[in-house]
Amino acid sequence: MPNESKSDELKQDELVKIDYKPPKKDWMDTPVHFRHGTYIYPAKAKNLTYLGLPNPREWSPADEDWKLPDNWKDIILNGMKERLDKYRSFKVFMDICVRCGACADKCHFFIGGGDPKNMPVLRAELIRSVYKGNFTAAGKILGRLNGARGLTKDVIKEWFYYFYQCTECRRCSVFCPYGIDTAEITMMGRELLTLLGCNVNWVIEPVANCYRTGNHLGIQPHALKDMFEMLLDDIQDRTGVKIEPTFNRKGAEILFVTPSADYFADPGIYTCMGYLMLFHELGLDYTWSTYASEGGNFGLFTSHEMIKRLNAKIYAEAKRLGVKWIIGGECGHMWRVMHQYMDTMNGPADFLEEPVSPITGTRFENAKSTKMVHITEFTADLIKNNKLKLDPGRNDKLRITFHDSCNPARAMGILEEPRYIIKNVCNNFFEMPENTIREQTFCCAGGAGLGTDEMMEIRMRGGMPRANAVKHVHDKHGVNRLTCMCAIDRATLSTLMEYWVPDVKVTGIHELVANALVMKGEKERVVDIRGEALKEKKGEDNVR
Amino acid sequence: MKLINILSEKKEIVLKKWFDKIAASYPVNAPSFLKNQKNQFANPVGYTIEETIEAVLDVLINEGTDKKAQEFLDRFVQVRAVQDFTPSRAVDFLFMLKQLMKDELKDELQEKGMYEEFLLMESRIDRMVLASFESYLKYREKIYELRVNEFKNMAFRLLERANLTFEFKDDDPAFEKDVSDSDNVK
Numbered sequence: 038m039p040n041e042s043k044s045d046e047l048k049q050d051e052l053v054k055i056d057y058k059p060p061k062k063d064w065m066d067t068p069v070h071f072r073h074g075t076y077i078y079p080a081k082a083k084n085l086t087y088l089g090l091p092n093p094r095e096w097s098p099a100d101e102d103w104k105l106p107d108n109w110k111d112i113i114l115n116g117m118k119e120r121l122d123k124y125r126s127f128k129v130f131m132d133i134c135v136r137c138g139a140c141a142d143k144c145h146f147f148i149g150g151g152d153p154k155n156m157p158v159l160r161a162e163l164i165r166s167v168y169k170g171n172f173t174a175a176g177k178i179l180g181r182l183n184g185a186r187g188l189t190k191d192v193i194k195e196w197f198y199y200f201y202q203c204t205e206c207r208r209c210s211v212f213c214p215y216g217i218d219t220a221e222i223t224m225m226g227r228e229l230l231t232l233l234g235c236n237v238n239w240v241i242e243p244v245a246n247c248y249r250t251g252n253h254l255g256i257q258p259h260a261l262k263d264m265f266e267m268l269l270d271d272i273q274d275r276t277g278v279k280i281e282p283t284f285n286r287k288g289a290e291i292l293f294v295t296p297s298a299d300y301f302a303d304p305g306i307y308t309c310m311g312y313l314m315l316f317h318e319l320g321l322d323y324t325w326s327t328y329a330s331e332g333g334n335f336g337l338f339t340s341h342e343m344i345k346r347l348n349a350k351i352y353a354e355a356k357r358l359g360v361k362w363i364i365g366g367e368c369g370h371m372w373r374v375m376h377q378y379m380d381t382m383n384g385p386a387d388f389l390e391e392p393v394s395p396i397t398g399t400r401f402e403n404a405k406s407t408k409m410v411h412i413t414e415f416t417a418d419l420i421k422n423n424k425l426k427l428d429p430g431r432n433d434k435l436r437i438t439f440h441d442s443c444n445p446a447r448a449m450g451i452l453e454e455p456r457y458i459i460k461n462v463c464n465n466f467f468e469m470p471e472n473t474i475r476e477q478t479f480c481c482a483g484g485a486g487l488g489t490d491e492m493m494e495i496r497m498r499g500g501m502p503r504a505n506a507v508k509h510v511h512d513k514h515g516v517n518r519l520t521c522m523c524a525i526d527r528a529t530l531s532t533l534m535e536y537w538v539p540d541v542k543v544t545g546i547h548e549l550v551a552n553a554l555v556m557k558g559e560k561e562r563v564v565d566i567r568g569e570a571l572k573e574k575k576g577e578d579n580v581r
Numbered sequence: 582m583k584l585i586n587i588l589s590e591k592k593e594i595v596l597k598k599w600f601d602k603i604a605a606s607y608p609v610n611a612p613s614f615l616k617n618q619k620n621q622f623a624n625p626v627g628y629t630i631e632e633t634i635e636a637v638l639d640v641l642i643n644e645g646t647d648k649k650a651q652e653f654l655d656r657f658v659q660v661r662a663v664q665d666f667t668p669s670r671a672v673d674f675l676f677m678l679k680q681l682m683k684d685e686l687k688d689e690l691q692e693k694g695m696y697e698e699f700l701l702m703e704s705r706i707d708r709m710v711l712a713s714f715e716s717y718l719k720y721r722e723k724i725y726e727l728r729v730n731e732f733k734n735m736a737f738r739l740l741e742r743a744n745l746t747f748e749f750k751d752d753d754p755a756f757e758k759d760v761s762d763s764d765n766v767k
Binding site: 058 | 602605606607608609610611614615618620621622623624625626659664665670673677720723725727729730731732734735738
């Protein structure tokens with residue numbers, strides 16, 4: 038674009054010459070620009086203070102002055118040193134990348150937007166360059182030639198911008214021949230930023246609430262119970278079955294923990310109604326907890342220490358109530374924590390027993406150590422052993438596809454159980470293309486604390502590859518329902534679909550189970566669990 | 582020879598150059614990815630660019646309806662609207678085609694009557710630009726609508742779940758009364 042002050046000096050020919058190309062500069066010389074829609078609002082001081090986190094203050098990423106503490110550089114470099122010594126993975130990931138480029142085009146943010154710093158290799162380089170410049174001899178001597186650079190305030194801004202444009206989905210890691218886990222690099226970047234008080238409110242407020250009250254929104258026990266009353270009324274209204282679950286009941290066999298969005302947010306509530314109906318039908322000896330009332334753990338997006346602090350309540354509550362084992366609901370990152378961190382952070386849970394399904398007798402050996410079973414493992418086992426009466430015809434108006442939520446798929450490998458359940462409770466199931474599902478699944482672009490409304494543009498951009506695959510099965514097979522097993526997915530994919538494929542709505546797996554489940558004493562079902570008409574009338578022939 | 586015939590002959594080269602120009606509007610590293618990764622799911626943006634420019638050129642060459650071109654343009658602008666572009670940059674890719682035609686068909690445009698044909702085609706492209714801008718605004722408004730909706734839904738659901746609101750149900754007796762009343766009026 039011509040310089041405005043000189044525009045009157047330009048001739049007509051020059052005016053029409055527009056350079057469509059962005060300026061070519063080295064990535065180190067391209068500072069970030071904080072534009073609305075591309076960053077998350079900063080953590081409020083009161084939340085950082087409550088959690089005892091350092092440097093609480095009022096500031097904005099869009100400000101020139103971030104009000105960093107005077108010794109910000111020492112804080113970061115000492116923080117890096119401490120973590121390089123403490124976490125071998127961090128040191129290894131800093132050292133072993135050969136820049137082969139296998140990860141470069143695997144990030145949904147790069148695919149959807151084209152910003153090179155969203156290539157996982159370059160995202161890691163944002164921090165690796167500082168590591169080289171300050172912690173390696175070659176980097177100190179050769180500087181830029183070795184990919185090293187010094188630490189400046191612009192680097193901090195760049196970290197904030199790009200480490201909060203990573204959903205820690207780990208798709209890139211699937212393709213890395215060295216197994217570098219870029220999510221862990223992002224986690225380190227965020228930990229270091231947190232030392233400066235540079236966190237985001239969408240993460241830190243839920244963390245503070247969770248730490249104080251037990252769940253992300255700070256829903257207190259009486260309000261939580263009221264919320265369940267609403268769900269139970271709706272279930273009775275739609276099925277004729279009255280359900281009376283218990284809360285904080287000592288001596289129950291099983292503790293059930295699920296993300297709080299399941300009981301307060303659409304469309305998660307329908308999944309929650311599914312759990313309630315299933316457990317009631319089985320006569321399961323289980324209890325909810327108003328203390329361990331959050332499966333989600335936004336500590337995962339803050340620091341290792343915070344993961345541990347928030348996760349501790351699950352085992353503490355299991356111990357207090359004297360249950361034998363734990364079932365966990367449909368959540369994404371919660372399962373990364375349960376599967377990869379809980380055992381070593383807060384275990385061993387030797388006061389619990391190895392989980393055995395009281396209905397089928399199946400021993401969940403995979404959960405021998407954590408004592409926590411994923412709800413889809415539990416339900417798939419019930420179906421496999423013919424313990425449920427199901428009428429998949431009740432889901433016939435739905436044409437379904439399944440989004441593998443990143444963490445259950447890549448962090449714990451649950452790929453078959455959800456599909457097995459879906460195929461047993463529905464008649465119309467269509468897979469999305471191979472390179473967009475299972476281990477290669479595309480992220481919803483709202484995970485790891487990015488799912489807030491002020492990030493809408495970035496979410497729509499990063500969610501484009503996911504939505505593109507949904508659109509494909511929508512156009513080809515008339516798919517109108519996107520199933521997933523993650524609370525963040527249920528919230529963010531709903532919005533993503535509204536932008537890219539408005540005819541497709543989002544659902545959890547146990548919502549589909551709820552529709553198909555034939556319950557003892559139920560009235561004739563004329564509506565689904567959402568209260569919408571069941572288009573196809575059920576027939577006895579359909580009952581499995 | 583008519584302009585559309587010449588354009589038809591040069592279709593491949595125009596498409597290739599147009600694609601390259603659009604790809605070059607993305608930051609360094611992205612152009613080669615957009616160009617080389619041919620899988621439509623691994624590279625949905627590149628695929629959309631290809632689909633769109635082919636459709637636009639087809640419409641111009643085969644004198645198809647603007648509506649057909651607009652469907653594709655709308656889809657591509659939907660993508661550009663969430664990428665890191667200013668409004669003008671988001672829809673400037675059609676101007677690239679005009680410039681490209683001037684460059685590629687320089688000699689042909691000197692022939693008798695050809696420039697008039699070009700002016701007509703240029704007007705048509707201008708109309709497509711305007712339609713693209715409508716799409717751009719539609720999608721930018723959509724982004725803000727989605728923001729508001731997320732916020733409203735969360736606030737409303739929380740109030741509802743905490744039993745702090747009262748909502749009329751469809752089967753509320755009050756509605757039945759209203760219906761019978763209105764029947765009487767008729």
